[in-house]
Amino acid sequence: MLPLRVDLESIAVIGPFADAARDSVGPWIFRQDDAETVTILAGIRKAVGNATRVDHSVGVSVPKRLHASIFENPFMPATPRIEVDDDAEIARAVRLAKEAEVAVLVLGEAQIMIGEHASRSSLDLPGRQQELLEAVIATGTPTVLLIMTGRPLDLKGAQPDAAMMIWYPGTRTGEAIANLLFGKVVPGGKLPYNWPRNIGQIPLPYAHLRSFRPDDIETRYWNEPNDPLYPFGFGLSYARFTYANLRLSAEQIRVGEPLDVSIEVTNAGGTTADEVAQLYIHQRHGTSARPVRALKGFERITLGAGETRTVTFTLTPNHMRYWSAATRDWVQDATTIDVFVGTSSRETLQASFTVVTAG
Numbered sequence: 001m002l003p004l005r006v007d008l009e010s011i012a013v014i015g016p017f018a019d020a021a022r023d024s025v026g027p028w029i030f031r032q033d034d035a036e037t038v039t040i041l042a043g044i045r046k047a048v049g050n051a052t053r054v055d056h057s058v059g060v061s062v063p064k065r066l067h068a069s070i071f072e073n074p075f076m077p078a079t080p081r082i083e084v085d086d087d088a089e090i091a092r093a094v095r096l097a098k099e100a101e102v103a104v105l106v107l108g109e110a111q112i113m114i115g116e117h118a119s120r121s122s123l124d125l126p127g128r129q130q131e132l133l134e135a136v137i138a139t140g141t142p143t144v145l146l147i148m149t150g151r152p153l154d155l156k157g158a159q160p161d162a163a164m165m166i167w168y169p170g171t172r173t174g175e176a177i178a179n180l181l182f183g184k185v186v187p188g189g190k191l192p193y194n195w196p197r198n199i200g201q202i203p204l205p206y207a208h209l210r211s212f213r214p215d216d217i218e219t220r221y222w223n224e225p226n227d228p229l230y231p232f233g234f235g236l237s238y239a240r241f242t243y244a245n246l247r248l249s250a251e252q253i254r255v256g257e258p259l260d261v262s263i264e265v266t267n268a269g270g271t272t273a274d275e276v277a278q279l280y281i282h283q284r285h286g287t288s289a290r291p292v293r294a295l296k297g298f299e300r301i302t303l304g305a306g307e308t309r310t311v312t313f314t315l316t317p318n319h320m321r322y323w324s325a326a327t328r329d330w331v332q333d334a335t336t337i338d339v340f341v342g343t344s345s346r347e348t349l350q351a352s353f354t355v356v357t358a359g
Contacts, residue, residue, distance in 0.1 A: 006048050011100055012100035013056045020082070024168060024173040025170050027112070044178050057093040059105075061083045097141045103142070108146075109126060130158070144161065144164070186238045191233060206228075209289050214292075235276070245264045256332070261341065267308075280294060281296050284337070296319045299313070315339075
């Protein structure tokens with residue numbers, strides 16, 4: 001994935017949240033000053049200047065909630081809702097995308113669709129956003145999807161050229177997103193959950209227990225895989241990172257002793273970028289069943305192009321103990337622990353050590 005060029009001749013900025021100041025700041029904002037918020041459309045226009053034509057279409061309407069939000073009351077300002085002729089506006093959005101060098105789609109959920117009292121029965125894009133997404137991708141114009149929401153959404157297999165989860169960035173939304181799109185800064189965020197392929201997979205925790213048939217866990221459904229679309233800890237960058245030389249300070253420790261884990265991280269890309277190295281463990285046996293992966297450490301580092309750095313984590317006794325429902329107390333077992341280090345919870349670079357009883 002590479003950043004957009006600032007010298008593009010034309011950009012189509014499409015979607016109901018591309019120029020939505022109120023939605024950009026998210027829920028629990030009671031006295032929002034829309035005039036002080038820089039929208040994504042405004043941020044892109046400022047970043048590219050007058051030399052680039054930036055066209056805009058809202059694309060589709062934002063549907064109403066069946067049950068009113070707690071934020072829709074006489075004491076809070078009304079949230080503006082986009083309502084257009086969907087057929088006509090989708091056709092216009094497609095035309096603008098065909099005429100542009102790049103299309104930037106801003107889809108997701110409105111301010112009052114997320115937060116407290118905002119559970120959903122599906123993870124589909126609200127309204128006709130899915131239709132808009134697929135229609136723009138079908139034009140063949142390179143398409144960047146920005147997803148404004150607070151939870152994973154089901155894109156039904158649609159594959160834009162690039163996608164970025166932007167959450168609700170706040171009053172400086174447009175400037176922050178433009179900096180990321182045009183490479184002034186390099187994205188380095190990581191997912192705090194497994195992103196499911198389908199709502200039928202939920203709940204889909206990354207730290208699940210082993211099943212009685214662990215080799216078949218990802219063949220649960222006959223029609224699609226059961227692994228997440230994007231795993232916990234996943235996140236791409238304008239650089240590519242490699243991990244090597246996983247080392248442990250000891251092959252065996254006693255209960256109550258720490259252990260150091262070190263790894264070499266290399267920026268194999270052509271630009272300075274941040275990476276978040278992540279440490280996971282799995283305890284093979286003990287007083288109670290333990291998760292297949294449990295995050296026990298992470299470190300954000302900045303590496304120049306071609307630079308290699310050694311990252312060291314310390315696994316303390318507190319990292320290795322847990323609350324056991326069987327004993328109703330904190331436990332650290334004599335056991336074997338597998339260690340995984342990498343760029344997400346699905347990494348396979350692995351080492352192991354044993355913990356023996358003290359004394």
